[in-house]
Amino acid sequence: MASTETGRKNFLKKIGGKKATEQSPDEMSFIDHLEALRWHIARAVLAWLVAVILVFIKIDWVFDNIIMAPANPNFVTYSGLCNLGHSLHLGDAFCMPPVKISFLVNTVSGSFMSAISIAMTGGLIVAFPYLFWELWRFIKPALSPKEVKYSRGSIFWVSLCFIIGGAFGYYLLAPFTFNFLGNFTLGTQKMYEYKPTLDDYIDTINNIILGCGIAFELPILAFVLAKIGLISAKFLRTYRKYAFVIILIVAAIITPSPDWTSQALVSLPLLLLYEISVWIVRRVDKQKVQAEKEWS
Structure with a gap:
């Protein structure tokens, strides 16, 4: 409780930026906090727009070498899995049939709107570390010095988990999805x-990348919730079976293809x-117990 009260006082002192140095915490109003939040959002949106413009400038290269790559039979995942199967003496067990998909643009503005969609999603991915940094700058004044110490490196780890999740979706999930859907036939x-x-394909690959990037933030979310005392390792172990069901549902939402692979x-x-989240939360619980012993 003490750390929470300290965090609230620090929040009132710092969240208003320069205005906090000109007036006492008690004089700061709700509008002052909204003003600080507005500037954080403005800087984040500006950074995202800059990233969107940079991606749009190179849109042809991005489209040919990134967006369309999972639908290309020469994609690195297809050849890599096939070579892995051969090296393990499994023959063509890991080899997937080549993808042959020709996309349709059925509106006058279809190509342009697809380019905008690619640029917006690409800009979000490129600017993600900075966007989270702005969020962190807004939240940090509300934390106690001890909480700030525990959260060091959070920007790096959150960004890393997001990038790993996005790469997982792009290099593994997307190829399997498009290979299955592209070779599925209905009727004899x-x-x-x-x-x-084309916009359906782009929406699918965008959802896969962003969905996996967000899903891979699970350990970070568990760490934060454990730090503020909302969950414990015992809680996660008790509800493990329910979590597994939820994970299966989330997997069904992320994957647009219905195949079991x-x-x-x-x-x-x-x-x-x-x-991994259970292991992280267990370490947090041990740290809390150790801290209580030191205070007693």
Whole structure:
């Protein structure tokens, strides 16, 4: 409770930026806090727009070498898995059939809007560390010195987990998804022509990358909740079976394809992340017990 009260006082002193140095904490109003938040949001949006513009300038290269790569039969994941199967003397067990998809643009502004969507998502990924840093700057004054000490390196770890999750979705989940959907056929007679729209493909790969990036923040979220006392290792172990069901549901939402391979590719890492979260929270609990012993 003491650290919480200290954090609130620090919040009132610092969150208003320069205005906090001109007036006492008791004189700061709710509008002052909104003003500070407004400037943090403005800087974050500006950084995101700069990243969006940079991605849009190189949109042709990004489209050819990044966006369309998972739908290319020469993508590194396809060749890498096939070579792995051969090195393990499993033949073509890990080799997937080549993807052959031709995309359709059925609106006048379709290509341009697809480019905007790519730039906006790419800008979000590029600017993510700075966006979180702005969020951290807003929250930090409300923390006690001890809490600030425990949270050192949070920007690095949050950004790292997001990047690892996005890379996992891009290099593993996306190829399996598009390979399955691109080679799936309905009916014994080919009575239709398979031509998905370009914006549907882009929305799918954007959702996969962002969904996996956010899902991989689970250990960081568990650490924060454990620090503020909302969860414990015992709590996570008790509700493990319910968490596994939720993870399976999340995996079904992230993966647009219904095949069990894609579901497993998402579920297994999330289950591993959950167990890592249990280990992290257990360490936090031990630190709290040790701190209580030192104070007593």
